Amino acid sequence: MTTKTTSTKAVTMAELLARAKNKVQTFTKGQRVVAKVLSKTDSVILFDIGGKSEGIVKEKGYTDAKEFIEGIKVGDDVMVTILVPETREGTTILGLKDAMKDISWEKLEACKKSGEAVPVFGKGVSTPGFVVDVMGIEGFIPTSQLGKEITGNPQNLVGKYFKARVMEVDKMNKKVVLSEKEVSEAGNIALVKEALKKIKEGEVYEGVVTTVAPFGAFVKIEVPVATAKSAKKQKAEVEGLVHVSELSFSRVNLPSDVIHEGDQVQVKVLAAHEGKLAFSIKQAKKDPWEEVPKKYKSEDKVTGKIVRISDFGAFVELEPGVEGLIHITQIPPAYKLSVGAEVKCTIEEVNLKDKRIALGLVLTSVPVGYK
Secondary structure, three states: OOOOOOOOOOOOOOHHHHOOOOOOOOOOOOEEEOOOOOOEOOOOEEEEEEOOEEEEEEEHHHHHHHHHHHHOOOOEEEEEEEEEOOOOOEEEEEHHHHHHHHHHHHHHHHHHHOOOOOEEEEEEEEEEEEEEEEEEOEEEEEEEOOHHHHHHHHHHEEEEEEHHHHHHEOOOEEEEEEEHHHHHHHOOHHHHHHHHHOOOOEEEEEEEEEEEEEEEEEEEEEEEEEOOOOOOOEEEEEEEEEHHHHHOOOOOOOOOHHOOOOOOOEEEEEEEEOEEEEOHHHHOOOHHHHHHHHOOOOEEEEEEEEEEEEEEEEEEEEEEEEEEEHHHHHOOOOOOOOOOOEEEEEEEHHHHOOOEEEEOOOOOOOOOOOO
């Protein structure tokens, strides 16, 4: 009888690496890959990138792409860019700016076909025309496509938001040509000019939201105007911009969180200059701080929601437009606070002049190690 023996062969590190080569995917900085959304929170979005660990978008990368992130859901495939192939913790840091630009190019093509005007931001003036930012992409408005009202001094539009119509889109050559004139001089120009003369700072109008963008919202109002041709008053439609800081007394991360196209709103005129209007929705309402002296007094017990945490404490929303601060010195070291959590507080001081409320934290239990 013979006995069959089996021999074990030592496996070298080189052989192990060779076997694993096809199983573990490595990445390089700037590489673009298709990734699947695994999870998303208010500050982080996690992707499966087919590597040895997940990829993550966080902090500034998340803030810059927040509007884009709102439109994607768990399970979606998204084109991401590798920013840091691998951190010390083994995580891959991702960016979404390229994906956002791809979407922007698609939107610009659609707007060109439909004729819909798009929000742009004035960046600079040159002899040939005007340079703008449109959906994160650099665009150009030739001098011939600027309206008469601003041709004399286009510098007034630098650093401001306004609307223009897309005339040409060439993704291959990264070229976008727009026309401001197609918007500002559309319809009855004389009627609009008369309407703009009638609008005064401080006046309040009923309006309709026409466009919502990351920087705010455009609102269209109707202004009764009498013309020389007709004794009967006609209504001229004009648009103005409500900057994100003027949407609400509450803190606003994204305009789309608080306002939508088609909403009926009241706006207060902040400025009317060079045919451009600046509106405010919050200033058309009553300032909630006017009621603070009646509602909040020292030593009162209140309940609020944490809306922001900084190095010097936690900001608590007591009601829309009214926030208080729990200073870091009032928070026990082992006591963890998180955005969105409801907390019970004691009012320590109300400063009406500076619109500040100092809060103390009401502890329902004594944290470990707290004396």
